[in-house]
Amino acid sequence: MALTQIINSGIGQVTDIKIGGSGSANTLDDYEEGTWTCTPIDESGNSSATTATGSYTKVGNVVTVTLSSLPNISTSGLTGADNMRLDGLPFTVSGSVNGSASCNRVTFASGRTMNLPRAQSGSTHIQFIQDGNDSNIIVVTVADFLDGVADVSGLNITYLTT
Amino acid sequence: MALTEETVQDKIEIIGDFKHVQVRTATVIKRDGVEISRSFSRHVVAPDADITGESAEVQAICAAVHTQEVKDAYAAHLASQE
Numbered sequence: 001m002a003l004t005q006i007i008n009s010g011i012g013q014v015t016d017i018k019i020g021g022s023g024s025a026n027t028l029d030d031y032e033e034g035t036w037t038c039t040p041i042d043e044s045g046n047s048s049a050t051t052a053t054g055s056y057t058k059v060g061n062v063v064t065v066t067l068s069s070l071p072n073i074s075t076s077g078l079t080g081a082d083n084m085r086l087d088g089l090p091f092t093v094s095g096s097v098n099g100s101a102s103c104n105r106v107t108f109a110s111g112r113t114m115n116l117p118r119a120q121s122g123s124t125h126i127q128f129i130q131d132g133n134d135s136n137i138i139v140v141t142v143a144d145f146l147d148g149v150a151d152v153s154g155l156n157i158t159y160l161t162t
Numbered sequence: 163m164a165l166t167e168e169t170v171q172d173k174i175e176i177i178g179d180f181k182h183v184q185v186r187t188a189t190v191i192k193r194d195g196v197e198i199s200r201s202f203s204r205h206v207v208a209p210d211a212d213i214t215g216e217s218a219e220v221q222a223i224c225a226a227v228h229t230q231e232v233k234d235a236y237a238a239h240l241a242s243q244e
Contacts, residue, residue: 123240
């Protein structure tokens, strides 16, 4: 792999790094680190009072978000039958993808053995799906999160953005 | 020596078919007027989002791009994902 071009555009800033070729597909044109605020919401957009700050790193069109802990999630004001969403991803998701997280005090449907966070295509939120048997996946609802005691920790998802 | 901190929305982008408005907020630390640190936080305003807490600039952009047609298309898209 050959580093073929570096263009300086100011002190401490380099843009348009081409690696292994000269095309746009070889160009590393973005790198950014920062924080995002995670807020549980229902499908109508009603927000929980529980929030937490996570971190992100974006390299090119690949975004990795992490969240250490979202404890004691209040579902007050949310609609129980709606799907639970964690809103606030720092970039729009291009193509649904699963990540990993621990979910405590979240009700499992019959036969399901795992909760997976899924960044939903075309959105800025995460839903939780339950899997673990040969049936279709189930999307976790607000009511599945035990009010005031459920928590999510160790969240990590890498996804593509536009 | 004077240290100051200011917060500025330094990048606002309109992304994709559903016109998500991506907002980057920078926290800038300056010493005697010279920037010594810049950190970022981000959020995205979806077509169905409550924008009352957004800046006037972001509200204006959302009002322009989040048409009813876009909102309806976004709602249909989300429903198709369930």
